[in-house]
Amino acid sequence: MTLLHDHLADLPSCDTAARDAVHERAGQILRPSGALAWLDELAEWVAGWQRSAHPRVVKPAGLIFAADHGVAAATQVSAYPTGITQAMFDAYRQGRSTINAFAAIAGATVTAVDVGIGQPTADIRHQAAMDADRFDAVVGQAFDAVDRLDCDLLVLGEMGIGNTTASAAIAAALAGGEAAAWVGRGTGVDDEGLDRKRDAVQESVRRIAGVTDPIEILREVGGAELAAIAAATVAARRRSIPVVLDGYVVTSSVLPLSVAVSGALDHCTVGHCSAEPGHRKLLERLGKRPLLDLDMRLGEGSGAMAAVPLIAMACAGITDVPTFAEWFGED
Amino acid sequence: MTLLHDHLADLPSCDTAARDAVHERAGQILRPSGALAWLDELAEWVAGWQRSAHPRVVKPAGLIFAADHGVAAATQVSAYPTGITQAMFDAYRQGRSTINAFAAIAGATVTAVDVGIGQPTADIRHQAAMDADRFDAVVGQAFDAVDRLDCDLLVLGEMGIGNTTASAAIAAALAGGEAAAWVGRGTGVDDEGLDRKRDAVQESVRRIAGVTDPIEILREVGGAELAAIAAATVAARRRSIPVVLDGYVVTSSVLPLSVAVSGALDHCTVGHCSAEPGHRKLLERLGKRPLLDLDMRLGEGSGAMAAVPLIAMACAGITDVPTFAEWFGED
Numbered sequence: 001m002t003l004l005h006d007h008l009a010d011l012p013s014c015d016t017a018a019r020d021a022v023h024e025r026a027g028q029i030l031r032p033s034g035a036l037a038w039l040d041e042l043a044e045w046v047a048g049w050q051r052s053a054h055p056r057v058v059k060p061a062g063l064i065f066a067a068d069h070g071v072a073a074a075t076q077v078s079a080y081p082t083g084i085t086q087a088m089f090d091a092y093r094q095g096r097s098t099i100n101a102f103a104a105i106a107g108a109t110v111t112a113v114d115v116g117i118g119q120p121t122a123d124i125r126h127q128a129a130m131d132a133d134r135f136d137a138v139v140g141q142a143f144d145a146v147d148r149l150d151c152d153l154l155v156l157g158e159m160g161i162g163n164t165t166a167s168a169a170i171a172a173a174l175a176g177g178e179a180a181a182w183v184g185r186g187t188g189v190d191d192e193g194l195d196r197k198r199d200a201v202q203e204s205v206r207r208i209a210g211v212t213d214p215i216e217i218l219r220e221v222g223g224a225e226l227a228a229i230a231a232a233t234v235a236a237r238r239r240s241i242p243v244v245l246d247g248y249v250v251t252s253s254v255l256p257l258s259v260a261v262s263g264a265l266d267h268c269t270v271g272h273c274s275a276e277p278g279h280r281k282l283l284e285r286l287g288k289r290p291l292l293d294l295d296m297r298l299g300e301g302s303g304a305m306a307a308v309p310l311i312a313m314a315c316a317g318i319t320d321v322p323t324f325a326e327w328f329g330e331d
Numbered sequence: 332m333t334l335l336h337d338h339l340a341d342l343p344s345c346d347t348a349a350r351d352a353v354h355e356r357a358g359q360i361l362r363p364s365g366a367l368a369w370l371d372e373l374a375e376w377v378a379g380w381q382r383s384a385h386p387r388v389v390k391p392a393g394l395i396f397a398a399d400h401g402v403a404a405a406t407q408v409s410a411y412p413t414g415i416t417q418a419m420f421d422a423y424r425q426g427r428s429t430i431n432a433f434a435a436i437a438g439a440t441v442t443a444v445d446v447g448i449g450q451p452t453a454d455i456r457h458q459a460a461m462d463a464d465r466f467d468a469v470v471g472q473a474f475d476a477v478d479r480l481d482c483d484l485l486v487l488g489e490m491g492i493g494n495t496t497a498s499a500a501i502a503a504a505l506a507g508g509e510a511a512a513w514v515g516r517g518t519g520v521d522d523e524g525l526d527r528k529r530d531a532v533q534e535s536v537r538r539i540a541g542v543t544d545p546i547e548i549l550r551e552v553g554g555a556e557l558a559a560i561a562a563a564t565v566a567a568r569r570r571s572i573p574v575v576l577d578g579y580v581v582t583s584s585v586l587p588l589s590v591a592v593s594g595a596l597d598h599c600t601v602g603h604c605s606a607e608p609g610h611r612k613l614l615e616r617l618g619k620r621p622l623l624d625l626d627m628r629l630g631e632g633s634g635a636m637a638a639v640p641l642i643a644m645a646c647a648g649i650t651d652v653p654t655f656a657e658w659f660g661e662d
Contacts, residue, residue, distance in 0.1 A: 030422060031429050032410065032518040036633075037606065037626035079363065091361060091658060098362050101647035105438075105640050187363040275368065292641075293624070295368035302367075309436050309640035310623075316432035327422060 072162025157301020271304030403493025488632020602635030
């Protein structure tokens, strides 16, 4: 058993009293009952996982994990060379990438954590991406990263050239169907690259045909940043921080949690549906509706960050707006 | 001819040089080309209408027009009494309504303008909502209100008990089809109220069967806040301020502009698609895709305000993020 298996035991459940209090208040707010529809439900969800009847998003945080992939170095599955992972990591750290620009508008911090840049995982076509020691080390790094944050909503993002290949392998191994159906163009690979990517996914999934434990599948065909995202998701649950999932890579990263433990993603909402074709299928499987559907396919947490102001508005619409009784009593 | 007819003549066109410059830059930004898809197009659109190659949303403003409707006083077409218009206006002014909470998160100001609270328009079933003098006066108020704003993006909102009835009448008169098909429950009217509402819309549309000028249709079956929204939309065009349209009422208010002058709404984007059933049909007719689709049906500009951070992010994604050349040259 890995460290992530341990952390998955006895997950805290939702604070139903907080959630129900917000549900009741939502029906009394100074606006037609139900006029905010889904946003009221979002506020209830935040309340339940923040464990507070006064849900608020005033300290959102973006946490981006970056790492390199052996499969990308061994066979060209991406439109970009692996060195781009480091370049983008530098941009996050210096506040210059798209996610930083989005976070500035959302009032969020951005923290980028290197979990293996220049230390690629093994080529998943031929062996496990990580041995148990490295997997545990990455999980520990992710828990530490979440521990260091002071936030009320967590956006998880990733950067790693080749990581939509690993994501497709996880999705194919856990959700089944033709492996090729889970493969998209990622950052924009050409037709030949797409063929190589499909082959790589097929080969990887075939290699682990006997593996049934979903966390083991994550270790076998995932990547370091994918394992970190799964671990950070569990860490957030333990610290009463609701999570906003980003696109295909992030969703594939957490899929093993939900297969391993029913309800393990109940504290997660989905920021957007990506243009990467496998994402919509994964969301349907998870039964989660994305807040935004804008054909974005950038990663780095950008689609989730784009949804943060909506979640903040949903909460403010409950916490900062009076009820009819409060308003007419106030006059 | 009314004052609004005059203002509609010789509308400024888009700054295509600014728009094209942003289009070119979008393809060079430090991210996979096309990864932001529609958001890049939004930034181009903002650039074209702000007339700047450096599009930005740092001073968004919400402008809410409020007024009462004779048809609502004469026959119960709303779930709420007409006095609610004043109560909500007070809440906007005191910063306590949902739109204020949303605006605080979007970094926007909120200005509420009374264009006829307690001075209801005439009952549109039997006579013109406004005579030419009142219509011109409201248009003047709206132009003045826009003149007083210092903003780079304008959200238009409305409050007026009974105004989805007026909106349905405008839509039915201009877009055709069964009048009843344009009528929804608004703030949540019951079945009997819905029947009264359908009757009122049918009667109003029948009364103006001979009127073909779209601006005259707005004056005949609209309302004061609807006329103000149409006028403010034109005023914004003249001041190089892109506009975010809200739900059914706002979209119905500006529909006459687009019928009168092709391209009159090119400087407008649509914040969200409302749960009011006629809204989606109107958007299809206008060929506009809503940024959000969250089943909201509140009005007061809330759905448009919810989309403001996305538009700000789209602009920041161009203006605040380096190109590949800038980034790698910087190192």
